[in-house]
Amino acid sequence: MTTVITYGTFDLFHVGHLRMLERAAALGDRLLVGVSTDKFNLGKNKECIHPYDERAAIVSALKPVDQVFPEENWEQKVDDVVKYNADVFVIGDDWVGKFDFLEKYCQVRYLTRTPEISTTKRKKLISSGRVKLSDWLASTAE
Amino acid sequence: MTTVITYGTFDLFHVGHLRMLERAAALGDRLLVGVSTDKFNLGKNKECIHPYDERAAIVSALKPVDQVFPEENWEQKVDDVVKYNADVFVIGDDWVGKFDFLEKYCQVRYLTRTPEISTTKRKKLISSGRVKLSDWLASTAE
Numbered sequence: 537m538t539t540v541i542t543y544g545t546f547d548l549f550h551v552g553h554l555r556m557l558e559r560a561a562a563l564g565d566r567l568l569v570g571v572s573t574d575k576f577n578l579g580k581n582k583e584c585i586h587p588y589d590e591r592a593a594i595v596s597a598l599k600p601v602d603q604v605f606p607e608e609n610w611e612q613k614v615d616d617v618v619k620y621n622a623d624v625f626v627i628g629d630d631w632v633g634k635f636d637f638l639e640k641y642c643q644v645r646y647l648t649r650t651p652e653i654s655t656t657k658r659k660k661l662i663s664s665g666r667v668k669l670s671d672w673l674a675s676t677a678e
Numbered sequence: 679m680t681t682v683i684t685y686g687t688f689d690l691f692h693v694g695h696l697r698m699l700e701r702a703a704a705l706g707d708r709l710l711v712g713v714s715t716d717k718f719n720l721g722k723n724k725e726c727i728h729p730y731d732e733r734a735a736i737v738s739a740l741k742p743v744d745q746v747f748p749e750e751n752w753e754q755k756v757d758d759v760v761k762y763n764a765d766v767f768v769i770g771d772d773w774v775g776k777f778d779f780l781e782k783y784c785q786v787r788y789l790t791r792t793p794e795i796s797t798t799k800r801k802k803l804i805s806s807g808r809v810k811l812s813d814w815l816a817s818t819a820e
Contacts, residue, residue, distance in 0.1 A: 551732035554735060586692065594691065598739050598740060599739050
């Protein structure tokens with residue numbers, strides 16, 4: 537069995553996240569995902585709209601994902617790879633070269649991010665005020 | 679086998695959407711989800727940030743969901759219930775009473791929406807500018 541491991545924040549979940557997870561899952565039989573905690577993100581000066589529990593719940597609920605665990609610091613990756621017997625470490629190619637040190641423990645794959653053609657249209661929708669984030673936030677009272 | 683059917687837009691997917699789908703799925707053995715098309719939403723003067731294909735892809739990828747189909751108009755629900763042999767129609771209780779006419783064809787359940795405690799915090803994050811939607815949109819270039 538080939539175990540794949542990847543990491544991310546997955547705030548405001550969108551299809552780009554999903555496609556990356558599907559491509560990661562396709563590299564093996566089991567996909568484990570480290571979801572960064574709110575505390576870890578704050579340490580990177582990155583504040584999420586959705587808290588860890590909710591981001592992790594969504595990633596856990598996806599068909600390509602077998603298990604989610606918290607990513608709490610930069611240093612845990614070697615331990616994770618060993619603990620979970622990961623065969624392949626996957627990350628976006630904006631990190632190319634940064635995780636080569638894991639090659640001592642598993643295969644390291646940097647996946648190409650593909651440009652998303654409708655980003656411009658989405659920005660226009662927001663800037664034109666035709667979609668208001670405040671309406672959406674109010675609608676999250678589910 | 680009990681078939682459950684529900685409908686929604688599922689733009690900017692969040693844990694409230696997931697919990698509603700999980701509760702709908704728990705009412706039967708198979709969950710079918712009508713995702714509203716962009717054209718249908720425009721007719722309601724509602725423009726989405728994410729296009730239909732991407733919203734449908736995310737809902738389809740969820741473990742509690744068995745099948746997704748397009749919701750193109752207000753009138754199709756009777757046909758859908760018949761075509762898919764749905765036993766239970768589920769919708770949020772903001773629609774209470776509005777779909778009682780379906781009781782001729784299946785059970786109709788209005789699920790209570792639960793208030794989400796962190797909405798205030800999320801609004802503050804946006805209004806304080808500590809989370810910028812534009813940054814997120816740029817990051818969707820995956």
